[in-house]
Amino acid sequence: MIRAIALDIDGTITDQNRRLDVSAVGAIRKAEDSGITVCLATGNMLCFAKTTSVLLGTSGPLLAEDGGVIFDQRTEETCVLDDKSDELKKGIELLEERFGKIQHTSSSLRRQTGRALEKTFDLKEASELFRENGLNIAIIDSGFAFHIKDPAVNKGKALKKIASILEISTSEIAAIGDAQNDIEMLKSAGVSFAPANACSEAKEVSTHITKNAHGKGVKEAIGFILQKNE
Incomplete structure (x- = not known):
């Protein structure tokens, strides 16, 4: 049932x-x-x-x-x-170092547990960038934006x-x-x-x-x- x-x-x-x-x-x-x-x-x-x-x-x-x-x-x-606000901030810094200025969605900075980013960069490359720098944050494709967040x-x-x-x-x-x-x-x-x-x-x-x-x-x-x- x-x-x-x-x-x-x-x-x-x-x-x-x-x-x-x-x-x-x-x-x-x-x-x-x-x-x-x-x-x-x-x-x-x-x-x-x-x-x-x-x-x-x-x-x-x-x-x-x-x-x-x-x-x-x-x-x-x-x-x-709980989220990983410090790691998320570092993650965005790394993305901008690699891909240039990252565009947030209109709601991104008002979120309480993650960030939503416009799909203007390569998802797999971003995920690898986080891994290489020891950041325990996830990046996923919602279909309309890339979300970075605590993997938990x-x-x-x-x-x-x-x-x-x-x-x-x-x-x-x-x-x-x-x-x-x-x-x-x-x-x-x-x-x-x-x-x-x-x-x-x-x-x-x-x-x-x-x-x-x-x-x-x-x-x-x-x-x-x-x-x-x-």
């Missing part, structure tokens, strides 16, 4: 231009109406997740900043996981915290996501779905790959969950 759904936002319920795919909206509300708690899980900031939650009508805890920030909507309590912070670990808040097990949670920053969440959930547009790494760890992309894929996944719950 699936009792909650952890749902990525960008690239999953939005299209490649970050516009909401309305195909998903009715399915999300149908899941909530059936008693399944929908939990938004995004690499974006908490304020973005809160706004999206209100518009979609989701009731579950919010997972923001790739799992670095968790917000319980029932109690309005926020949990911020990810959506999979945050999913366990969400399960605890909801007083259920992770086996009772379904996860839907499309990008590299969703991989740990997809692996930790009881059942997982990658929409047709997902990156190959997300598809490899998911138990199901939908025939449709973006919001239509989410609608397909939720329909499957509701049918199995009957």
